[in-house]
Amino acid sequence: MSIKIYGDPGSGSLRRVTSASAAMGVPIERVNIDLFKGESHTPEFLELNPHGLSPVMVDGDFVLYESSAINLYLAEKAGSDLAGATTRERYEILQWMFWSGEQWRVFATLTFDEVLAKRFVGLPADETIVQLAFAKIRAAAAVLDAHLADRQFIVGDRLTLADLDIAGPFSQNERTKIPLNEFPNLVAWQQRLLKTAPAWAATKQEVDARIDGALDAAGIKL
Structure with a gap:
């Protein structure tokens, strides 16, 4: 099962995650969320992140938000030295x-x-x-x-x-x-x-x- 990353393509925070995943060779499935249309404040998205912000990672039954935390998680999963x-x-x-x-x-x-x-x-x-x-x-x-x-x-x-x-x-x-x-x-x-x-x-x-x-x-x- 692929790791899903929800976010708006214009987000600098999403950019940090997509850049890190690419640099570490971690495959992800992008799920676009249109912030300008309020898609981060739907009931479904708020179940993933009650703050209504992106990106959000879903890896199986594990949900994680905040770009820095997501990147550290991906680095550990990949055994990447991007985290040290x-x-x-x-x-x-x-x-x-x-x-x-x-x-x-x-x-x-x-x-x-x-x-x-x-x-x-x-x-x-x-x-x-x-x-x-x-x-x-x-x-x-x-x-x-x-x-x-x-x-x-x-x-x-x-x-x-x-x-x-x-x-x-x-x-x-x-x-x-x-x-x-x-x-x-x-x-x-x-x-x-x-x-x-x-x-x-x-x-x-x-x-x-x-x-x-x-x-x-x-x-x-x-």
Whole structure:
């Protein structure tokens, strides 16, 4: 029985899972959920994730949500070193994955909700919230930029789940204008991922097509 992954093709969180599964060689069955049509809030989907968010993994009778947890599960199932080759490396990867959730992606997501999601329902962004999110992103990006000054990847000398977790906000940064381009080491690292991780580059095309198509269909110009 194949592992099912439910999610919207425009989701940066889904992108992290599909990129990881491809990089690890874990076969998955994609089940598309259209967030713009409210399909993540149907009674059937809410049984999988009561928060109404995607992605969600279903492996037999085991249901799991949150992209980071899904990726760790897939890595263990595959015996992949994307979750770490040693105990020390594993904990360094976990450190950065937790860091990404608390210090980083949450503010990128908040910006997306304000700058883009509100446009679909005809509401303006709250500039106070946007500037607060930008300040938090800049503070975190400064730490990350310094960390990447003398290394190619977040942990060790190769792609790991830490890279994919932290790269998530780059899925929408050109649309939301979050201030990532102010940090040269961060930009260089993202370009390196696009060149060295084929799955990350492929999923960028999927996200861009999905979000740009939704914006065009709604008549929204950025």
